[in-house]
Amino acid sequence: MDIQVGIIMGSKSDWDVMSHVSATLDKFGIGSENRVISAHRAPHLLAEYCESARDRGIKVLVCGAGLAAALPGVAAAHTSLPVLGVPLEASQGLGGMDALMAVVQMPPGIPVGTLAIGKPGAINAALLATAILALSDTKIATALENFRASQTQTIVDMPPPDQD
Ligand code: RP5
16 A cells, blocks of 8 residues: 555654544545654754655655654644644643644744644644645545535434433
C-alpha cells in the first residue's frame, strides 16, 4: 500500500491519541507512516522529514503536539503539502488550550488546518486527509461517501433512550 499520509507527533506520549489518525485512515485503505519528531528537541530531523515528504509520495501531513505545540506550524514552514494540526492535552499542560492556541494562531502565509483538541481532532484530521485525497481518487471518494452514509444510518436507526 502506498504511504500517502505522514503522521508526526512531538512525543511518544502522544501516541494514545494520534493512533486514532492511522486507525481511521486504515478504514479507508489509506497508507500512512508514524514518526515521533519533536519540533523543539529534533528541529533538523523535522525539517528533513517535511522537505523530503512530497518526493516520497506523501500528500498530506497530520501533526499532533501538546504544550507549546510548534510542530504543525514548523512542519508547514518546511513543505507546501497540506498540514493538519491536532492540539493535544499534555499531562503537565493547560488542558490542551495551550496547544490549541499555538496550532491555530498561524501567521498569514503558512497555514495549518487546525482540528479539535485530542481524540476528536485526531479522527477528524484523518477524515479531512481522506477528503483531500478523495479529490483525486474516486475509490477513496466512494469509500468516504459510504462511510458518511453508514454513519447517518446509525443515527437514523438508533432507538430513543428509555424515559423511565
Ligand atoms: C510536546 O510536549 C509533545 O507533543 C507532548 O504532547 C508534550 C510532552 O512531551 P513528553 O514530555 O511526554 O515527551 O512536545
